[in-house]
Amino acid sequence: MLLLGFFLVLAALVQAGLADAADPRAPRLAMLLEDGGPALGAEQALALQREGRFRDLPAGVPKFGIGAPPVWFHFAVDHAGSGPLLRQLLAGVPWIERLEVFVLQDGQLRAVQRAGDGEAGLRGPMGSLGFAFDLAFAPGHSDVLIRAQTADPLVMPLRLLPADEAIELQRRHDYGFGLLYGFLLALIAYNAMIFIGLRHRSHLDYVLYVGTFLLLSLAYSGHGVARLWPGQAGFQQYVILMLMVLLAAMGLRFASGFLHLEKIAPRAHRGVRGFYLAALLAIGACTLFGLQSVAVFTAFFVVQVFSVLMCLLGVVGLRARQDGAPYFMAGAVSGMLGAAVTAMAVWRGMPFTELTFRAAELGFAVDGTILALALADRMRRIREQQLRAEHLAAFDPLTGLRNRRAFAEHAAPVWSTARRHGRPLSVIVLDLDHFKRINDSHGHAIGDTVLVAAARAIERDCRAGDIAARWGGEEFIVLMPETTGQQAWAMAERLLASVRSIDIPLGGERLGVSASVGVAEWRGHDDLEALIREADAWMYASKRAGRDRVSGSPPAADRAYAG
Template identity: 35%
Template sequence: MKWIFTLAISLILGLNVCIVQADALHLSENHPEPIGYSLSQYVEKDRLNASQAFELLKKGKFSPVNQSISNYGINAKPVWLHLTINNDASEPLNRVLHIDNYWLDEVSAFWFDNDTIVHFEHQGDLSLYYQQSAMQPSFNFNYSYPIGKTDVLIRVQTPDPMAIPVYLFNQKEMLQKSAFNNYSYGFLYGAITALLIYNFILFIGLRLKSYLFYSLYLGNFLMLHFAYSGHGSLWLWPNSPLWQQWSIPLLMVTFCTSGILFACHFLRLKFQLPTLNRILKSLCIIFPVLMLMAVMLQDRVLGLIFAFDLMLLFSGLMIVLGVLSLNFGNISARFFLIASISSMLGIAVTCLAVWNYIPFNHFTYRAAEVGFFIDVLLLALALTERFRRVENEKTIAEKMANMDPLTRLNNRRAFYQLVEPMFAEEKIQKSASILMIDIDLFKGINDTYGHNFGDAVLVKVATLIRDTLRKDDVLARWGGEEFIIFLPHTQEQEANTLAARLCENIAKLPFTQSQRKINVTASIGIVTSCSAINQLPMLIEVADKHLYQAKRSGRNQICGGLSPDVNRAVS
C-alpha cells in the first residue's frame, strides 16, 4: 500500500531548503518520471490566495523541492508548488498535470500569463472531486499551453500524509498510464474478490473461524484499497466526500483488526500463547474505540495517528507472531511468516522508491500492493495446507479408531462398517461365507511364556491369515485371540478349503522360546449364507457356534454346516 510508510519516513527526513529556482520543463521533451526536481515549494503560514502566492514566488520565497516526489508528512500545513512550463513548439500543446495520489483533500491549480491568472481548477474531497469528467482515481489537470513560458501554481491541502507525485504527460502517455492502472487494478481486485468468495464459501461449508476471519481480512483489504486508490469514490460512494475523508483511517483500523483476529485463530495463539492472545484481542477493542472517539471529536489528525500507530504495529507484529509460532512447532507458521515478510518487503521497496534510493517507476511505486497480494496468496496457501494436514490427521485418527493396534487388522467396529454395506447386496447375500478363527490354548501360552510372546503369536498368525486372503475378503481381529473373515462370493466348499489351508499353515508356523520349539494351532468355525441364514448377525452367531464345536471336538480342526437349531428350524 502506497502510503503506510509516510509517517515514519517524514518524521526522519527533513526538507532541504534552497533559494535557487528550479529549471523550466520543455514540452518538446518527454517526462515519464515524477517532475519533483522541476518544482519549487512554499509552505503556507497564513491562508494565501493564488495572487499572493505568486507575489511570494517573485520575491524568491519559494525553494526547490529537491526530490522527485515531495513529502510533508501527516497534518502538514498547506503547500504551494510552482512549475514553469516552456512550450518551445510553434503551436499550443495540450498536456496533463497528473498527481498520482488520491487521498489529498484539496488540489487547486492556477495558470499564469505574466501576473494574470488565465485559468484555474479545483479538485479533491473538499472540491467535489467526484464531479470530475475524467473519472480517474487521481488528480488530472488538462491545459493547452500557449507558445512560450507558463507559470503554474498548485496548492495542496490535507491532514493525511502529504505525498505529492506530480507528472506532466501528453495524451498518449496519460492513456498508457491509465491502461496500466486499469489492468493492474482489475487483476488485483478480481483475484482478491475471487479469494474472498472462495474462502467465505469454505467457511459456510466447514464452519471454521479461520476462513471467516481470512474473508474479513480480504474484504477490509479491498475496501481500504478502494479508499486510498480513489476507486471507492468512483464506484461505491461517489456522493460522500465526508466519508472519503474518514474512510482511510477507519478502514486501516478494521483491516489491522481483522488481520490480528485471523492471526490469533490461524496460529492457534489461544493454546500456544494465551497471554499474548488476550493482549492482541484487547488491541482489537482498544483501537476501534480510540477511532470512534476521534470521529466523535471530528479530529482526523488524531484518527490518523491512531490508524498509523496500529498499522505500523500490525506490520511488525505479524512477523513476530510467525517467528514465535514457528518456534512452538506450528508448521503452518512457515507460510504465515513468509507472507508477513513479503508484505514488509513490498512496503520497503515502495518507501525506498518514494525517497529516490532506488529507481522510481510503476512497479517500485506499487511494490507494496504486490507485497500484500503475495501476502494474501501465501495465507490462502497456508489455510489450504493446514486444512489438508488436519484432514490427513482426521483420516489417520479414523483409521486408528478402526484398527487393532497390535495386529494392524480391522477391529470389530471396522468389520461391521466394511461388511454391512457389502452384505446388503443381494448377490453377496446368496453366496458369502464367514470364518471364525480362535488360537488354541492361548491363555496357557500367555501364562507359560509371557504376554510379549503371546503378542508375537497374534501378530504372526494375523500376518499369515492376511497374506492368504483375496483382496475383497475382510479380515478383523474379533477380540482376544479370535479373528473373523468375511468371504464374499464364496460357497461352502471354497470356504472349507481355505479354512483347512489356514489350519495347516498356522500349525506350521515356527515359534521358539528359550530354544524350545512351540506349536501353535487354531480352530475354525465356518458358515455359508443360505435361505435359512441370510442375515449378517445370524451368520456370525452360527460361525461362532461352529467354532466352539470345533474346540470341544479336540481343537486344531474346522467345523461347518448348519447348526442343529437351524436344521430343526428348516425342517
C-alpha cells in the first residue's frame, strides 16, 4: 500500500507538470530592470518601452536570482473583436512580495491590480500557480505592464488564459498537491502511532522531518498563505526561509538517530548537531532583526549543505554496516537531487518548469517512502530479535524443549483448568540412567547427542496438548491434560521404549540408553508442585528398583514394568 500511494503521488505530480509544460501559454515578453532610482510609474515604463529601452526575453520562464531589483515586464494584446476580451493572467510564484499589473490602451491607464505577500491588504496567491488577475481587454491594441519586486528568488512564469482553462489548470494542480499531502499525512500518522506504541525515537524524528516538509510545501506552494494564514504578510516573508532551515535540522536529527551516529561516529554527530543548531540560531536572528536578504541566502545555503551532509552521513552508515544504511543512502540521494533541482530552477543553473519546480516534492516523496520502508524493516528486525530473545528465554538451547520457567508459565493455566473443573491430569518425570558415566566415558559431546536424541523421542511421542520440558540436567518432564494415570502409564511405557531405541554410533559399538520414569495422577494435590514432587519420587523409586523401568501411583501402583 505504501508503494501504491507513492506511485499515485508520482503520477499525479508528473502529469500536472507535463500538462502544464506542454502548453505554458506565456505571452511574448520584454523586460526592464529598475536602476535603483525612484520607482517608475506605468506611463513612464510604457514610454521607455516605446523608446526601445525594454529588452526582449527568450522563450521560457524569466528569473533573476536572489535580491534582484524590481523588474518591469511588457506584453501586448491585440483584440480584433467587438466586445471585451476576458482573460485570467497567472503571474509569478507565491513568494513574490509585490506584483502590480497595469493595463493601458492608447497610452492611457485603464486598470491597475496589485497583489503579493509582502504587505497586509494585498491580494495573496491562489496557490502553486502564483497570483491571479482577471483582465478585460477592449477592442484594439492594449499594453500590459507588470512590475515585480521581492527579496526572494525572483521567478516570473506568466500565463494568459481563458477562465475555464485557468480553472482546469488549477484543478490539476490541486489534485496533485492533494495526493501529495494525503500521502505525507498517512506516513506521519502511521509513524506517530508506532512511536506512541513503541516509543522508538526514530519514528518521532521521522514524523518531525516529514511534518516539517509538509509545512514547507504548504508555504512555498502558496497554499499556506491562501488557506492557513491569510493576510499575515510579515509571517509569510520569513516562514518559507525558517521552514527550510528547520527541515534541514529535522532531517539531520533523524539521520543522527537512525544511523546511531553518536555511537559509530561521535565527532560527526557533534559536528552535525553543531551545524543545525547554528543554522537555527542564524535564521532566528535574521528573522528577529528583519534581515530578509541575509535570511534568504542563509536558508538556501543551509539546504544545499544539508543535502550534501545527508549523503555523507549515508556513506558513514554504509561503512559502519549499519542496518538500514542502504535505505537511508538511497533516500538521501533522491532528496538531495530533488532539492538541488528545485533550488537551481528558482535561483540559477536550470530552466524553471513545473517539473523542475516540483522536483523537491518528487525527491522528498521518494525519500519519505524509502525511509518509511527502512523504519518498517528496522521494526521487523527488532521484532525478530525480540522473538529470538523470547525463544532463548523459553527454550533450552541444546534440546529445543521448553525450559523450567517456560514449563511453569504454560502449565499454570492447565493446572488451574483441571482443578477448577475436576478434569484428569497426569505428570511424567523421566531421568536418563547412568548419564554421568556416559559423559565421563565418552565425553560431553556424546552426552549432548544423547540428550538431543531423548528430547526428539519425547517430542515424537507427546500429543498436541502435552507440555514437555527439560527439567534440568538429564531429567525431562511431561504434563498431560485430560489424561488419567492409566493413560499416563501407557505413555510412559512408550517413552521408555523410545529412549531404549536411541542408537548412538560409537566406532562400531552401540551405546545403550535407558531411563527411570515416574508417573503421578492428580488426586487432590494442593498444587502442581506437589504433583510434580510425587512423580519425581516415583522416578527415584524406579532407580532404586534397578532403573530402566516405570513406577507410578495408584491405580497403577500395583503394576511395575521393566524390560
